[in-house]
Amino acid sequence: MVSEVKQISSQAVPLLGNDIDTDRIIPARYLKAITFDDLREGVFVDDRKALNGEHPFDQIQYQGANILIVNRNFGCGSSREHAPQALAKWGIKALIGESFAEIFFGNCVAMGIPCVTAEAEVVKQLQELVMANPQAVVTINLEKLQVEIGDLTASVVMSEGTRSAFIAGTWDACGQLVANAQQVKATAAKLPYIAWGNLAAS
Amino acid sequence: MSKGTLFDKVWDLHTVGTLPSGLTQLFIGLHLIHEVTSPQAFSMLKGRDLKVLFPQRTIATVDHIVPTENQARPFRDNMAEEMIQALEKNCQEHNITFYNIGSGNQGIVHVIAPELGLTQPGMTIACGDSHTSSHGAFGAIAFGIGTSQVRDVLASQTLSLSKLKVRKIEVNGNLKPGVYAKDVILHIIRTLGVKGGVGYAYEFAGTTFAQMNMEERMTVCNMAIEGGARCGYVNPDEITYDYLQNRDFAPKGADWEKALNWWQSLSSNPDAEYDDIVVFNAEAIPPTVTWGITPGQGIGVDEKIPTAAELLEEDRLIAEEAYSYMDLYPGQPIQGTKIDVCFIGSCTNGRISDLREAAKIAQGRQVAAGVKAFVVPGSERVKKEAEAEGLDKIFVKAGFEWREPGCSMCLAMNPDKLQGRQISASSSNRNFKGRQGSSSGRTLLMSPAMVATAAIKGEIADVRALL
Numbered sequence: 001m002v003s004e005v006k007q008i009s010s011q012a013v014p015l016l017g018n019d020i021d022t023d024r025i026i027p028a029r030y031l032k033a034i035t036f037d038d039l040r041e042g043v044f045v046d047d048r049k050a051l052n053g054e055h056p057f058d059q060i061q062y063q064g065a066n067i068l069i070v071n072r073n074f075g076c077g078s079s080r081e082h083a084p085q086a087l088a089k090w091g092i093k094a095l096i097g098e099s100f101a102e103i104f105f106g107n108c109v110a111m112g113i114p115c116v117t118a119e120a121e122v123v124k125q126l127q128e129l130v131m132a133n134p135q136a137v138v139t140i141n142l143e144k145l146q147v148e149i150g151d152l153t154a155s156v157v158m159s160e161g162t163r164s165a166f167i168a169g170t171w172d173a174c175g176q177l178v179a180n181a182q183q184v185k186a187t188a189a190k191l192p193y194i195a196w197g198n199l200a201a202s
Numbered sequence: 203m204s205k206g207t208l209f210d211k212v213w214d215l216h217t218v219g220t221l222p223s224g225l226t227q228l229f230i231g232l233h234l235i236h237e238v239t240s241p242q243a244f245s246m247l248k249g250r251d252l253k254v255l256f257p258q259r260t261i262a263t264v265d266h267i268v269p270t271e272n273q274a275r276p277f278r279d280n281m282a283e284e285m286i287q288a289l290e291k292n293c294q295e296h297n298i299t300f301y302n303i304g305s306g307n308q309g310i311v312h313v314i315a316p317e318l319g320l321t322q323p324g325m326t327i328a329c330g331d332s333h334t335s336s337h338g339a340f341g342a343i344a345f346g347i348g349t350s351q352v353r354d355v356l357a358s359q360t361l362s363l364s365k366l367k368v369r370k371i372e373v374n375g376n377l378k379p380g381v382y383a384k385d386v387i388l389h390i391i392r393t394l395g396v397k398g399g400v401g402y403a404y405e406f407a408g409t410t411f412a413q414m415n416m417e418e419r420m421t422v423c424n425m426a427i428e429g430g431a432r433c434g435y436v437n438p439d440e441i442t443y444d445y446l447q448n449r450d451f452a453p454k455g456a457d458w459e460k461a462l463n464w465w466q467s468l469s470s471n472p473d474a475e476y477d478d479i480v481v482f483n484a485e486a487i488p489p490t491v492t493w494g495i496t497p498g499q500g501i502g503v504d505e506k507i508p509t510a511a512e513l514l515e516e517d518r519l520i521a522e523e524a525y526s527y528m529d530l531y532p533g534q535p536i537q538g539t540k541i542d543v544c545f546i547g548s549c550t551n552g553r554i555s556d557l558r559e560a561a562k563i564a565q566g567r568q569v570a571a572g573v574k575a576f577v578v579p580g581s582e583r584v585k586k587e588a589e590a591e592g593l594d595k596i597f598v599k600a601g602f603e604w605r606e607p608g609c610s611m612c613l614a615m616n617p618d619k620l621q622g623r624q625i626s627a628s629s630s631n632r633n634f635k636g637r638q639g640s641s642s643g644r645t646l647l648m649s650p651a652m653v654a655t656a657a658i659k660g661e662i663a664d665v666r667a668l669l
Contacts, residue, residue: 018520019396019496023634027641028613032267032281034241034288036349046641072516073397073430076496077634078613079332080239081348099400102432103332106363107348161364165223173362174250174354176221181255184360187218187229188256192464193322194231196453 004169005112005142008094010066012138012149013056014127020070021077022104026086028078039082040089057090061134069127069138070097072120075104084108094140096147096156098123109162112171116140116156118147125152142166204368206474208437209403211467212343216326218360225362231325232342233260233355234311235298237267237285238615239330243352244292252357254296259359261320262293262300265310266615270578270605273303282616296356309581309607312336312549316420317583319449323438323465328355333549333631335426338435339419340442341468343403345433366432367401367477372408375484380666382559383418384425384551384629384649386410388490388500391429394480395517396498399431402477405470406436410484416445417555424550425631428497437469489665491536492633492647494524499633503652503664506535527635528644529623537662539646543626544575544657545638546602546650548612551629552580554587556650560629561593563654563668569601570660576603576618578610602657614639627656 030042048055056062068087074097075083084092084107095108095115108115118126129149130136139148140156142163147156158166165171177184188194204210218227235243240262247254254260267282277283286302293300301307307314312333315321321337327344328334330352337344347361354361371390391398404426411419419436426434436442443462446452453461488502499521501507507525509532510518525532530539546552546560557579569575577597579585585607588594594604611618612630619639620626626638626645633645646662655665 016519017523018516019498021496021632021634023613023632023637027636028615029639031238032279032285032615034285035245036242046636049641073400076396076430077332077428077632079330079334079346079348081242081330081350084348099397101397101430102366102400103346103348103427106351110348110350110354159364161221161224165221165225165362168223170221170223172350173221173223173225173227174252174350174357177227177354177358177360177362178252178255180218180227180360181358183218184227184229184255184358187216188359191215191229191231192460193325193453196457196461 005114005166005171007139007141008067009137009139010093011064011135012067012069012130013062013065014069014130015056016071016127018072019076020074022075022080022083023077025075025083026080031080031082036082036085039086043086043090064091066091066093067138067140068092068095069123069130070095071123072098074100076101079103081107084111084113088113096123096126096140109165109171114140114142114158114166116158118154118156122154204475204477206471207368207405207476208341208435208468208470209343209368209405212324212326213365221362225364227360228326228363229360230328230355231259232320232327234315234327234329235260235262235352236311236331237264237289239349240292240352241285241288242349243356246353247356254298254356256359257297260298260356261315262289262298263308263311263314264289264302266609266613268303268608269616270608270610270618273606306582309584310549310552310609312424313552313580313584316340317581319446319452322446323442324468328361332427333424335433336420336424336549338423338426338433339416341435341438341465343433343435346427366403368405369402369478369480370405370407370476371480373410373482373484374408375410377410377484377487380489380669381487382649382651383414383421385487385490387422387425388492388497388647389487390482391425391498392490392500394429396428396496397430399426399429402431404429404431404434406434411436412439415555416441417553421550425497428631438465489649489652491652491662493528493530493536494521495527495633495635496520497631497633497647499524501536503537503662507532509533537664539662541573541627541656541661542624543620544573544653545611545626545628545630546653547578547580547610548630549580550631551650552578552584554584556629557588557593560650560654561596563651563658563665564600564602565596567600567658569657573657573660575601575657576605578605579607581607611638613637627653627662629653
């Protein structure tokens, strides 16, 4: 289940714009399912229709890219994990952006998809370099907290706890959380409300 | 780093330990689930051969996909039926309490948990829904999570998290007539931006919030997430305790006294330290309407849609996108914008006090010709209460449709959808592109009273003229 994520190297796809919300990444009608299996066709579907083939996810030069380069507050809005799941189904394995919405970021971590942030200028530069040369390989190195493309090397940011979880391969925390069940029960026992009301009776 | 705030205290009390990564393992006191984001989590549990660790601390309801007209089973929409069946089966298998349609307690998850008294001060609350921030109104630390995290809570009653910073948002003074809790939060988001809260918990403080009832506080905390803050909260006080006393799951007897003492000890200390403080004057807040495609693109009802030049450079690109998508022009007054559909409801504004305010506007008036207007109570209890007060009759007489409870056209996962380029006045929380069920549909967010005003006038109009 758990695997180390230290470095991602791939072609990249630039997606320009601030505040791109999860309703745009995957419209709610695609959430009407009890699995994540069929999300690929829904990724950015309305934006893609509106742009009639000109959306980066449709442009031939970006097919096969595994790194998505975005701007500010990407993934804001709904908590739907369907959004990163849909991106992953399209092929995205890592994101670089100016900033990410909190819940989206957490969902990506839980799926093993690192989201690193960089200064607005750096992100702009990366997007321009990729647009000028879509074949260029972008490398995100989580150990050095750097991104590289051609001659450019820039620093990126990821909070230390999250970074070490990726590097150690413990980004899927479920196993660790479950293993601590005794401590969990001890913590619960100290919380007064656990014993109040009939919620605790069952 | 914040110190001595309610957020710090509740965080520390729920900390199980530090994981090897350095992230905190945080105990979740109340877990709420619904049909949309839980089925995959239950499948993941099964795939890993895990059980639900504290089944009695998870509560389920069905809200997103429920039809608001004909709720007879099986639902006409096969996928909706499949989703409710999956939830029924998962709850039964794992011994989780499920408030189904007709139970008397079904409704939008963020409406029912408070009304049942499940939501209490000092709790940590998680739900696979971003508007979980609503529960912060009680002085709980409540936030939305994704499906893998729903799995983690089911399996361990905990989450792996990094601590947020705390920003105190102080609003002081009296709101002017026609200005509601919704306007306060739209104004805050307009000012601080939709990403202003990223990395923060918002503590809503000051005399304005102190005077608000619990439902108004819920409206404010509900939309903290629209300002980028994963959670927002108000310190608990007498208004909180009065609301909770005698509710189904509230502590009783000697426990109630203990609870009061504990809750009082959790409020932010007078000398608490914050990572940031922002102060607003309530009297300067106008009835607010959004004109664009993010909840931060709001203006006073008297104002004109801003030109790109009036905006910060970083906000111009999305403004250009909004002018084009909304087919509204910079410099155009928002008042007078023609409306096709009016929606009153949602976890933001589908509670009894919201319906009362809207009914005051609707009473004795008529929905404008050509406008479709409908009211969706937030829960079965809200519906029952509204009907006992005769609000349904006021709405129906005025030409509004009176529906069954659910999330409805807030996100349009049920049959309630905009058609084509229809434009709606909505008491919900998101005006994102395509949000209300049509990929070209348009949404203007505002208070329920302003939605009712728009319904009567057939266009965006100032609620103050109808008070």
